[in-house]
Amino acid sequence: MHPAIVVVLGDIGHSPRMCFHVMSLTAKGIPVQYVGYQESRPNDRLLNDPLVTIIPISPPSPFISNLPSIISLCFKLIWMCGTLISTLFFKTASSASLILVQNPPGVPTLWFGYFASKIKGATFVIDWHNYTSSIIQYNYDLNNDNKSLTYIQMILKFIAGCIASFEGYFGRRAKFNFCVSNSMRIDLKNKWNVKAITHYDRPPSWKFRCLTxxxxxxxxxxxxxxxxxxxxxxxxxxxxxxxxxxxxxxxxxxxxxxxxxxxxxxxxxxxxxxxxxxxxxxxxxxxxxxxxxxxxxxxxxxxxxxxxxxxxxxxxxxxxxxxxxxxxxxxxxxxxxxxxxxxxxxxxxxxxxxxxxxxxxxxxxxxxxxxxxxxxxxxxxxxxxxxxxxxxxxxxxxxxxxxxxxxxxxxxxxxxxxxxxxxxxxxxxxxxxEHPGSWEAQWDANFWPPIENLLMSKLHEKRRRERFSDDGYSEESD
The missing domain is CATH 3.40.50.2000 (Glycogen Phosphorylase B;)
Known part of the structure; x- marks a missing residue:
């Protein structure tokens, strides 16, 4: 089976939910190429999994964060575009079964993830942890309606609105959307007409437990x-x-x-x-x-x-x-x-x-x-x-x-x-x-069934084409 590609434009070691996705996929026998910053050491289970290949990408230089806000955003965007192009199109497998992207950050990850899925014949899936647009609005204090905005903030608010439209556009183009709360599922539908499946975080059975x-x-x-x-x-x-x-x-x-x-x-x-x-x-x-x-x-x-x-x-x-x-x-x-x-x-x-x-x-x-x-x-x-x-x-x-x-x-x-x-x-x-349920049980119940059905149908279609191709070759040779 072609590998799954999991993309996090953040530190892998501080992205536990995506790490759990990776380990759950490999538990089903699917090899995973995990793309992200490697600023801290991930869990040993992930590092020792023979089906996991970590493909590190370089984060933007800290110098960029010290620039004025709009200039900083532009330079970060250019940096991330270059990094994702070189990684997704030249360092990962030419064919993939699945491309799973975390949002946020969704810019420019969603665009490159979607484009890569078309080239690699992969299913495009988004895991919504929050909204990129809401983080931009919060970080630059753009939500206060009673406060007059500076010229720079007005530009940033326009950018945040564009990012929101960007998120909704690619959310509608994903084959599957998963989100962390039922409130988010409803909001995705109302705001952007994005249909999502609620997939709550749960503690993995091997990591968090009641101690004696x-x-x-x-x-x-x-x-x-x-x-x-x-x-x-x-x-x-x-x-x-x-x-x-x-x-x-x-x-x-x-x-x-x-x-x-x-x-x-x-x-x-x-x-x-x-x-x-x-x-x-x-x-x-x-x-x-x-x-x-x-x-x-x-x-x-x-x-x-x-x-x-x-x-x-x-x-x-x-x-x-x-x-x-x-x-x-x-x-x-x-x-x-x-x-x-x-x-x-x-x-x-x-x-x-x-x-x-x-x-x-x-x-x-x-x-x-x-x-x-x-x-x-x-x-x-x-x-x-x-x-x-x-x-x-x-x-x-x-x-x-x-x-x-x-x-x-x-x-x-x-x-x-x-x-x-x-x-x-x-x-x-x-x-x-009470039993809060484990990550594994939640994942098997919510995430895996639609993915499995799609992957199996792809596999059956591939085998059918290979069979017909072999039959055609035999007929010509006869």
Whole structure:
């Protein structure tokens, strides 16, 4: 069978959904050529898959981003056009069964993906994660109707409108469109008459899971050697006279059984891109308010200390780190570690509570970090926007709009932790009873059936033509 070509105009290592698509295709025996930036190391499963060939492309020079906005966009477009032409038409297979393109970014990926599908005889498929046009509008502050736009912003708004038309045009020409939420499916139909199939993100069965106390203790003990954690969670004094391997969160008793400490802090985790569309200031201000709660209130509500782990990297990280370091925390500890890829899902599984600050530029995409948290059976506090209710429900988390609401939820969820935090415990128990479903099951149910039918019909047609061609040759030779 001809290979599938998967195209991401972004870092492969930070494109988990597309990586899961690739591994699901190879699980069906389809070889995949994976095109994208290789700025970080992808998952070992992907790297070790003999059916996967990664074809790296070079990202635009950082110098381009420092140019004025319109000039920067033009140079990036020229760079990406040249890169995609050389890669899709000269470095990938001459024939392909499928070309799967991620949007965003859709410019110029959608055009070249569609054109390449015609040349290579491939089925053109788009996986909609968000809209390129909505990101442009958000990044350049073009959505505020009450604000007068500068001349440059007016040009950018016109460009964003052209990009929206571009997205709709190629969406209608794709054989199949898949999207991350039902809200997006409806919007695609209403806005551009694009028919799409909702394909929710789900945690892969091999990566995110509920951890045992032994799993957690082993990881906490491992973190005692981690430079970002060692001084914070290592415990020189044993929890009691008979305990060994004591950490801030757990210990091993005299019988060798791992146990969680009943005086441990609540472990809260959040992952952020440190950009303005994920306003970390909301969490920081909520934690500061929690930290300054009067002692009588803390005592009456039995509020614990909170140990906060913030993962991710981005342009505003240093700015927020400087702000955090100026605060004299009493009941809150914040760590911003660099974790190895294999440690991230374990860190999630050890958490008591997750926080998502994701605010969709379109209001229609869903944060994959929340999917990961729920896969580890960790309750989530998520920032509210239009589509988030499709993922965060009363049985697995709560929503907030402001710093005040988030702080109130932190108080509500942590009160009495760890022995008598009823709200948090009830959510945790409901999550344990629910099964969110795995990526593999979701993919087999939603994505694979239409693709399989099309690929099989193509294969049967090819064999039929080959058979007729062979028969014709035999008749002439007779």
């Amino acid at each position: 106390i032994e799993d957690k203790h082993q990881f906490f003990w491992k973190l005692c050697q981690h430079p970002d954690f060692a001084s914070l969670i290592s415990q020189k004094q044993e929890f009691d006279k008979s305990s060994t391997e004591t950490t801030l969160f757990s210990y091993r008793d005299k019988d060798g059984v791992s146990r969680l400490r009943n005086d441990r802090p609540l472990l809260l985790i959040s992952s952020t891109s440190w950009t303005k569309d994920e306003d970390f200031g909301i969490l920081l201000d909520a934690l500061r308010k929690f930290d300054t709660s009067p002692p009588p209130k803390r005592s009456s509500l039995m509020l614990p200390k909170i140990f906060v782990v913030i993962t991710g990297k981005g342009p505003m990280k240093e700015q927020y780190l400087q702000t955090m370091n100026k605060i004299r925390w009493r009941y809150v500890t914040i760590v911003t570690p660099w974790l190895e890829a294999e440690d991230y899902p374990i860190m999630l599984g050890c958490a008591d509570l997750g926080v998502s600050l994701h605010a969709s530029t379109s209001g229609l995409d869903l944060p994959m970090k929340v999917v990961d948290m729920l896969g580890c059976r960790v309750p989530v506090l998520a920032k509210k926007f239009d589509a988030i209710g499709e993922l965060v429900k009363p049985t697995n988390g709560k929503l907030f709009k402001s710093m005040e609401e988030l702080c109130n939820l932190l108080v509500e969820m942590s009160g009495g932790f760890p022995e008598s935090s009823k709200v948090l415990t009830d959510l945790k128990n409901q999550l344990l009873e």
